[in-house]
Amino acid sequence: MLLDLSRLHGSREHLERTFQPAAFPQDEEYRVATPVHLSMDVEKADGDAFRVTGRISARLELECSRCLENVEAPVDASFELRYVPQAENRADEPEREIGEDDLTTAFYREGALDVMELLHEQFVLALPMKPLCAQGCRGLCPVCGENLNRTECSCTPVWEDPRLAPLKGLLNREKEN
Ligand SMILES: [Zn+2]
Numbered sequence: 001m002l003l004d005l006s007r008l009h010g011s012r013e014h015l016e017r018t019f020q021p022a023a024f025p026q027d028e029e030y031r032v033a034t035p036v037h038l039s040m041d042v043e044k045a046d047g048d049a050f051r052v053t054g055r056i057s058a059r060l061e062l063e064c065s066r067c068l069e070n071v072e073a074p075v076d077a078s079f080e081l082r083y084v085p086q087a088e089n090r091a092d093e094p095e096r097e098i099g100e101d102d103l104t105t106a107f108y109r110e111g112a113l114d115v116m117e118l119l120h121e122q123f124v125l126a127l128p129m130k131p132l133c134a135q136g137c138r139g140l141c142p143v144c145g146e147n148l149n150r151t152e153c154s155c156t157p158v159w160e161d162p163r164l165a166p167l168k169g170l171l172n173r174e175k176e177n
């Protein structure tokens with residue numbers, strides 16, 4: 001969904017939208033599990049900048065970083081962004097003053113703000129670095145790949161001292177001879 005910034009009514013516009021999970025493109029990191037609610041205010045700022053504040057609530061589904069099972073992550077995030085037009089050619093653009101009002105800078109293109117991109121960026125910011133299904137998740141067996149939260153496998157994880165590996169090769173060779 002693109003929001004045409006040139007068609008703002010007055011200097012401020014309030015938006016309430018609900019997006020169905022199917023509206024979101026496939027993403028490697030998460031899946032949108034329930035409709036996403038967005039409440040947002042767009043306000044004209046200095047020059048061609050816009051101040052965008054709002055709140056997102058959603059439920060995302062991620063993979064547990066240890067056992068790869070699905071984990072639900074509620075997202076309830078508020079944001080405050082400063083949108084400036086994206087330069088056609090970044091190389092010609094002098095460095096922008098970053099952080100002049102402590103707002104995170106985002107870019108709009110051809111007069112329009114990409115709402116789906118805004119949501120995606122907020123989701124990524126809200127995602128945990130290492131999602132876990134449970135604090136004590138035991139992960140997958142490195143030998144057979146079984147989910148150790150559900151089954152006990154009979155593999156004995158052997159840790160080989162890498163310093164002994166050449167020695168072992170030597171022993172094997174002796175056995176062959
Ligand atoms: Zn897990």
Ligand SMILES: [Zn+2]
Pocket residue numbers: 141142143144145146153154155
């Ligand atoms: Zn195993």
